[in-house]
Amino acid sequence: MFSGIIGALGQVISLHSGARLSVDAGHLDLEGLRSGESISINGTCLTVAGSSGGRLDFDISAETLACTTLGELRAGDKVNLERALRVGDRLGGHLVSGHVDGRGRILTIMPEGNSIRFEIEVAPELSQYLCRKGSVAVDGVSLTVNTVSGARFCVHIIPHTMEQTRFSCYRPGSSVNLEMDQMARYAERLLHPDRQ
Secondary structure (H helix, E strand, C coil): CECCCCCEEEEEEEEECCCEEEEECCCCCCCCCCCCCEEEECCEEEEEEEEECCEEEEECCHHHHHHCCHHHCCCCCEEEEEECCCCCCCCCCCCECCCCCEEEEEEEEEEECCEEEEEEEECHHHHCCCCCCCEEEECCEEEECCEEECCEEEEEECHHHHHHCHHHHCCCCCEEEEEECHHHHHHHHHHCCCCC
């Protein structure tokens, strides 16, 4: 489990054959890190296959490549990194599993007061999990949904988040990983037990 509070911006070193990802962990605290631990990369929970100095290696399954934007990464790209929560850690965002529900697409980026408004489009089947003032994780960043209109929603990004995450790299048309709020998914399951 993760909190959606990004620990550091890392940088892609390489993505071999679309299945082996190597990342420079930047300023991420790696104290005590062992192979087999979980790290969220752009909101996707991956298992550390190896590490050396500040370099982290991950194997990516075909299923993960199909469901996320990780296969689009190139050497030099910035990535959001977060280590898994430990019992007793502060939960500054919301509970994020690292299980990506699908991709979104940035539609517009507009300054608004002291923040920047990002409008994001989701697949219609994911829009039912969005509600005003609900939670969503965008590339692993815990955010509050400000408005919802059909399959589009808006979030407002403050300067700190712009500086500490990939949000400064996005342009209209950029693809992002989305994890919808777990409470919304469980509520749907209770209301519609026959749906898969």
